[in-house]
Amino acid sequence: MRTEDYYYSPIITDLKKNLEEIKRISGGSTDLMINEFVCGGIDCALLCCEGMLSTQTITELIFEPLMHVEKKLNSHELFKHIRTKLLLSIDQPVAENYGTLFRTLNSGFAVLIAEGMNIALAFGVQGFAMRGISEPSGEANIMGAHEGFVEVIRTNISLIRRRLKSPFLVTKLFVKGDKSQTDMCICYMQDRVPEKLLNQIKESLDEMELESVLSTGYVRPFVEKRSFELFSSTGTTERPDVLCSKLIEGRVALLIDGVPFAIVIPRLFCESFQTLDDYAFKPYYSTFIRWIKYAAFIIAVLLPSLYIAVATYHPELLNSTLLMILVESEAKAPLSLMTEALGVLLMYEIIREAGIRLPKPVGGAVSIVSGLIIGDAAVQSGLISTPLLTISALAVISGYVVPELNPTVTMLRLGFLVAGGLLGLFGISLLACAVLVNICATEDYGFPYTAPLSPFKKGGMRDTAVRTGFRRMQSGGFTVEEYHE
Amino acid sequence: MNRVSCGQFAALLLITDAFALFCLMGNVSIITACGFVTGVILQFLISIPTANFYKNGGTLKSSPKPFAWFYLIYIVLWGGLLFVMLWNASEEITIPAEKFSLIPEKFIITGLIAVTCLYASSPGEKALSRAALITAALGAVCIAVIVISAIPKSRVEYLADLSCSDGFFSELSRGFVLSGGLGSFIVLLGFTKGTPLKSAAGYFIGKAVLFAVVPATAAAAAGGIMEITDFPIITAAELSQPFSSQRIDSLFLIIFVILAVFAISVQTVTASYLLSTVIPSFKRFRSTAVLAAMTGSAFLMSGINQYSVIYSIAVVMAAAVVPLLMVLSKRAERRT
Numbered sequence: 001m002r003t004e005d006y007y008y009s010p011i012i013t014d015l016k017k018n019l020e021e022i023k024r025i026s027g028g029s030t031d032l033m034i035n036e037f038v039c040g041g042i043d044c045a046l047l048c049c050e051g052m053l054s055t056q057t058i059t060e061l062i063f064e065p066l067m068h069v070e071k072k073l074n075s076h077e078l079f080k081h082i083r084t085k086l087l088l089s090i091d092q093p094v095a096e097n098y099g100t101l102f103r104t105l106n107s108g109f110a111v112l113i114a115e116g117m118n119i120a121l122a123f124g125v126q127g128f129a130m131r132g133i134s135e136p137s138g139e140a141n142i143m144g145a146h147e148g149f150v151e152v153i154r155t156n157i158s159l160i161r162r163r164l165k166s167p168f169l170v171t172k173l174f175v176k177g178d179k180s181q182t183d184m185c186i187c188y189m190q191d192r193v194p195e196k197l198l199n200q201i202k203e204s205l206d207e208m209e210l211e212s213v214l215s216t217g218y219v220r221p222f223v224e225k226r227s228f229e230l231f232s233s234t235g236t237t238e239r240p241d242v243l244c245s246k247l248i249e250g251r252v253a254l255l256i257d258g259v260p261f262a263i264v265i266p267r268l269f270c271e272s273f274q275t276l277d278d279y280a281f282k283p284y285y286s287t288f289i290r291w292i293k294y295a296a297f298i299i300a301v302l303l304p305s306l307y308i309a310v311a312t313y314h315p316e317l318l319n320s321t322l323l324m325i326l327v328e329s330e331a332k333a334p335l336s337l338m339t340e341a342l343g344v345l346l347m348y349e350i351i352r353e354a355g356i357r358l359p360k361p362v363g364g365a366v367s368i369v370s371g372l373i374i375g376d377a378a379v380q381s382g383l384i385s386t387p388l389l390t391i392s393a394l395a396v397i398s399g400y401v402v403p404e405l406n407p408t409v410t411m412l413r414l415g416f417l418v419a420g421g422l423l424g425l426f427g428i429s430l431l432a433c434a435v436l437v438n439i440c441a442t443e444d445y446g447f448p449y450t451a452p453l454s455p456f457k458k459g460g461m462r463d464t465a466v467r468t469g470f471r472r473m474q475s476g477g478f479t480v481e482e483y484h485e
Numbered sequence: 486m487n488r489v490s491c492g493q494f495a496a497l498l499l500i501t502d503a504f505a506l507f508c509l510m511g512n513v514s515i516i517t518a519c520g521f522v523t524g525v526i527l528q529f530l531i532s533i534p535t536a537n538f539y540k541n542g543g544t545l546k547s548s549p550k551p552f553a554w555f556y557l558i559y560i561v562l563w564g565g566l567l568f569v570m571l572w573n574a575s576e577e578i579t580i581p582a583e584k585f586s587l588i589p590e591k592f593i594i595t596g597l598i599a600v601t602c603l604y605a606s607s608p609g610e611k612a613l614s615r616a617a618l619i620t621a622a623l624g625a626v627c628i629a630v631i632v633i634s635a636i637p638k639s640r641v642e643y644l645a646d647l648s649c650s651d652g653f654f655s656e657l658s659r660g661f662v663l664s665g666g667l668g669s670f671i672v673l674l675g676f677t678k679g680t681p682l683k684s685a686a687g688y689f690i691g692k693a694v695l696f697a698v699v700p701a702t703a704a705a706a707a708g709g710i711m712e713i714t715d716f717p718i719i720t721a722a723e724l725s726q727p728f729s730s731q732r733i734d735s736l737f738l739i740i741f742v743i744l745a746v747f748a749i750s751v752q753t754v755t756a757s758y759l760l761s762t763v764i765p766s767f768k769r770f771r772s773t774a775v776l777a778a779m780t781g782s783a784f785l786m787s788g789i790n791q792y793s794v795i796y797s798i799a800v801v802m803a804a805a806v807v808p809l810l811m812v813l814s815k816r817a818e819r820r821t
Contacts, residue, residue, distance in 0.1 A: 227608070313581045314735035319728075423597070424581040425735055429742035430601045436619060437605040437750075441612035454615040455490060485611075 003178050007099030015043050015115040022047065025098060032105075039066045040073040040081070043115040047101075052108035054127025061088050062110055062123055075116035082112070082121060091124030103181045133159070136238040136260075138403060143280030148238045153183050153257035159240035160187060164247065168192070176205070176219075180212035183257035184219075187243075192250035194481045200445050201252050201265055216261050219254060223265055225444055230408055230435065233444040235267030242276055250479035266447035266480065269439065270464045272404050273297070278467050286467040296401035301412045303395045304345065305420035305428055307388070308337050313424030329385040338421030340384055344392045345414060347374070443485075451483035486610055486758050488678045493614035495688040496621035497673065497751050501567070501666035502692055503624055504748040506699055506718060507741060508570035509663065511792065512651075513700045513717045514708070515644045520656025521663070521696035528664060529689040531805040535671055536681040538812045544675055546762050548811050556668050557759040559803050561775060563665040564752035565782030568595060569791060571745050572783075577716045578738050595783070598745060599776050605750040606757065606772045610676075613747070613754055620747050627740040632698060635706040635725035643708025644701070660696065661797040666748075667804040669755045752779070 006025045012018040019034060026032045031050040038044065046062065065086045073081060082088065095101040095111065101120050105111050108126030133155070136148030149156045157171050168191040176184050186205075188198060201223055208222040220234050237243050238261050243253050246264045254263040273293045278286040310317045311326055318326065333340055351370040355363045378384040399409045412435065419427035442449035452460025459482065462468040489497070545553055572591050580594055605613060650656065670688070677684040703721035707714060714720040719741075723734040756775040760767055767774075 310735075314738075317735050425738050426580045426594075426597075426742055429739045430597055430746065432739075433601050433616075433743055433746040434604050436616045437608060437612055440615035440619070441608035443612075448615060450615055450619070454493075454618040456492060456618060 003099070006102075007097065009098050011095070011097065011101065011113070011118050011120055013116050013118050015045060015113065018113055019045060021098070022101075025102065037066075039114075040069040040071065040078045042073065042075050042078050044078075045113050047105055047111040047113065047120075049105055049108065052106070052128045053110060053125045057125045057127055058110055061125060062112075066112075075114050078114060079117060079119070079121060089123040089125055091122075093122045095120040095122055103175065106181065107183070130155070139237065139239050139242065139275070141239075141275060141277045141280075144276040145239075145241050147240060149240060149255075149260040149262060151258050151260055153185055153255050156240070156255050156260075156262070157185060157187075160244060160247070160253075163240060163244045164189070169247065174205075176208060176210060177213040178209070178211045180210075180214065182213040184213065185255040187247060187253040187255065187262075189247050189250065192248060192479050193252060194250060194479075194484065197250075197266070197445050197447075197481075198252060201254075205254075213256055215259055216256065216263050219256065219263060223254070223263070223444070225442075227441070228438075229442045230412070230438045231269060231405070231442055231449060232408075233267055233442050233447075233449050235264040235271065235404070236261040237264060238262075239276065245276075250481055266444050267449070268447070268451055268483070269442075269449050270451075270453065270460075272402050274463070279470070283467050283469045290467060293401050296398035297405065297409070300395050300399035300401070300409045302416055302428070303398070304341050304391055304413060305416035306425075307391045308341055308417060309420035309424040309428055312337055312421065326387055329387050332382040333385045333388075334383065336421075337388070338417065340388055341392065341417055341421070342414070344384060344389060345396075345417065348392065348396055349410065446484045447480060448483065448485055451485075455483075455485060457483060486676050488676050489610065489614045489673065491677060491679050491684045491687050493618050494673055494677045494684050495691050496617040497614055497747075498666050498670050498688050499621055499691050499695060500617055500624065500744055501669065501748040501751055502663065503628070503695060503699075504567065504741075504744040505570060505663040505665065506695065507722075507744065508574045508716065509659075509700075509718050510573065510715055511659070511717070512711045514646065514650040514704045514711075515701060516650040516653055517656045517659070517704065518697050518700040520653050521660035521700060522693050523653075524657050524660030524664065525689055525693040525696055527657075528661075528667060528692075528804055529685065531801075532667075532670070532674075532685050532689070532808075533682065534812050535674060535808040536685050538808065538815065539675045539681040541815075543811070543815050545672060545759075545811070549814055550763055552807060552811050552814075553759050553762045555807055556672055556803065557756055557763060559668040559799065560672070560752050560756040560759065561778045562782050562786070562799075563668055564749055564756065564775070564779035565786055566665060566791060566796075567745070567749050567752065568598075568780060568783035569787050571595075571598065572787065573791075574716060574719060574741070577719050578741060580738070595780055598742075598749065599780055601746050602749045602753055603772055603776055605746060606753040606776075610754045610758070613750055617747055617751070620743055624740055624744060627737070628695075628699065630727065631722050631725045631737070632702045634727035635702050635721060638724050639702070639705035640708065641705070643711075644705050646708055658794055658797040659792050661800045662792050663696075664692075664800055664804070665796070666751075667800055669751055671803060671808055672755050672759065749776075749779070 012021055022032070022034075033048050033050050035046045035048075036043070037046070044066075048058065065088060066082070069078070069081065069086075083092065091109075093100070093104055093109070095104055096119050101111055101122075104122040108124075108128050109122040110125050112121040112123070130152050131150050133147050133150055135146040139148070147159060149159065153173075160171070161169065166189070168189050169187070170190050171185050171187045173183055173185050175181055186201070204223045205219075208219065210218055213219060216236050220232065224233050237246070243262050243264065247253060252265045254265070256263075273290055278290065281289075311330070315323055330337065335343070351366060351374075355366045358366060375389065379386055379389060395413060399406050399413070402409070416428055416431055419431040421427075423430070440448070440450050440454060448455060451457060452464055459478070462472065545556070571594065575590075575594055580590070605616070670685075674681050674685060699718060703717045704711075706721040706724050707717050710720065711717060719737070722737045726734070753772050753775050756779075757771040760771050760775060
């Protein structure tokens with residue numbers, strides 16, 4: 001059965017036939033619970049999805065009041081009575097077709113259908129098991145809040161609302177995914193967001209015809225440019241405080257039910273180097289840390305390739321002592337420098353992947369085996385030289401200083417390594433040109449990814465090249481629209 | 486074509502000029518710097534009518550097609566000449582392409598640079614201009630490092646030695662040959678965001694500084710070996726070592742290659758735009774066609790003296806004569 005076969009079908013007024021139709025559509029699914037009862041002299045049925053709602057709430061808020069309806073009513077009067085006289089729950093949507101009925105039912109609502117009624121009443125009594133609010137795993141900070149997004153979209157909305165109490169914060173829920181029927185939410189500050197940006201994002205989302213939306217990766221390609229981009233022009237965050245700061249700057253956020261990350265549009269390159277802690281420390285220290293991050297990014301991408309290029313083709317760049325150390329260590333290694341470096345970096349990626357996917361106790365063992373046994377044995381046996389291992393380790397660790405860019409950094413590191421190994425600094429320069437143009441071409445909805453560096457915006461540099469104090473920044477009233485081209 | 490900011494416009498053109506300057510062959514002296522700077526002042530003066538032409542709503546697209554054809558051919562030839570400069574200079578700089586022994590080194594360098602230029606020009610002039618701004622900043626830092634580290638090696642008597650110069654007018658002519666990017670200047674000036682004259686002034690100020698500082702530094706640092714060096718600017722960069730125990734001239738290769746790629750890409754994007762103007766039906770593979778034409782012309786021009794007076798005349802034609810004809814044609818059109 002296809003979704004469109006039932007989605008817009010009106011609800012059947014005959015209760016028996018209605019229940020048969022519901023069972024037919026659901027394929028007799030075991031988690032669909034149907035409780036038939038008589039209320040106000042009318043045959044009714046309360047539908048719910050097992051495990052999705054709170055038994056205590058449904059007993060106290062739905063069954064008890066319904067059982068106390070004593071006077072005889074017709075179907076319409078009964079529904080009117082329930083809606084106007086009984087306060088069964090705050091959230092009481094009405095379903096007029098089977099599509100809405102099933103979407104509310106499978107979202108944890110209790111759905112009431114009655115004999116002679118072509119609508120269904122839904123009651124928000126969700127009570128499914130969920131992960132509690134905890135510290136974000138990927139965006140830890142020292143001085144800021146320790147709350148991260150969770151998998152429930154409404155909880156995430158509340159986390160944002162708690163921080164932005166302004167009535168200008170708009171959250172709009174909508175449903176995407178033909179099969180998953182996933183709740184999504186678009187958030188923005190209506191007094192800050194560029195209207196054109198908002199409309200364009202809405203248009204992009206309208207084009208999305210997915211069967212399911214299970215992670216941010218499903219949605220991001222639809223709100224990004226179609227051409228090949230090394231860096232993503234949309235960002236994600238799992239911190240409500242970070243998201244609030246982006247919303248205040250006029251950006252748009254997308255929340256997806258079941259995903260503890262929010263998509264932020266547009267995203268700039270320099271933002272990957274900014275953390276909430278930067279604004280908690282003194283400006284001079286934050287500026288220092290920021291430059292450390294920029295340096296770490298360059299080291300992560302270029303250090304192995306520069307080492308290979310210099311050691312192989314341009315040894316005059318090294319001073320004599322360093323050169324002698326390299327010559328001595330490389331003399332014992334049986335493989336060429338480039339092969340050695342590629343081997344080490346690929347091996348590291350394999351170990352990293354194994355460490356992530358394995359259960360945590362075993363993951364620790366992988367680290368021990370890889371770090372102590374393989375690494376030590378490879379150096380001792382002379383398969384890999386110590387300087388190369390040091391360089392690779394430095395590059396890899398530097399890559400983790402900006403975790404968001406790590407996938408791109410990994411690929412760039414390998415690309416530059418091959419270019420440097422084959423053509424020395426000439427190859428690195430050529431690839432650098434291509435990468436630079438690619439970064440500069442990254443742009444979504446008219447917001448260049450490289451702003452405020454290029455196109456140069458002097459005002460933006462106070463939170464890019466340095467981090468000025470809040471006394472200066474507070475007067476800005478900055479919105480992302482300043483970067484629009 | 487999208488509009489570019491004043492800074493991006495200057496960056497796009499200064500990169501081309503810097504690359505041409507780095508590839509400069511023959512002797513340099515303080516007279517060279519004087520000749521070049523005078524040339525830049527003259528270029529600014531002759532660009533004023535073009536700036537006014539654009540300010541008053543004139544466009545190259547609305548001008549008769551032969552003008553666009555002229556600039557298309559001119560820019561393709563200038564792109565070819567940039568390739569020739571690259572080939573000549575690559576003999577001085579270590580480009581490890583010899584390992585591909587089956588193919589001549591020149592072909593490998595050209596091929597790789599052409600492929601990179603093709604990629605760099607494919608996203609269009611908007612991305613290129615943003616990248617050019619970053620590249621120009623990087624180039625400025627590198628030039629500053631070279632100039633500062635050249636100071637301890639410099640001698641005032643080298644600057645005073647005028648024996649290796651061919652005279653002021655010869656240097657003026659040579660300065661015009663290095664200003665082949667004026668063709669792109671004329672085309673791109675119509676796409677600047679601010680006042681065209683302001684954009685032109687910004688560019689020529691930057692160019693004057695570049696054309697004064699670099700030859701003067703080269704003359705002061707490499708003056709003693711000027712007679713035996715083919716590429717004085719590259720030699721000066723090689724002599725300017727900031728560290729006592731290690732050489733950094735290979736790092737000059739990085740900035741040299743990056744400037745080469747962007748200089749040729751700027752010509753490719755501009756020529757590609759002109760191609761779309763003169764042959765609107767030519768929609769796909771325009772950049773490829775332009776690059777192919779550039780490399781083809783490079784092979785044709787590789788044996789010719791690149792500092793010939795003919796090239797100076799061509800630059801003057803592109804910078805002064807043709808724009809003047811464009812202005813007159815616009816006036817005539819208004820009258821009719």
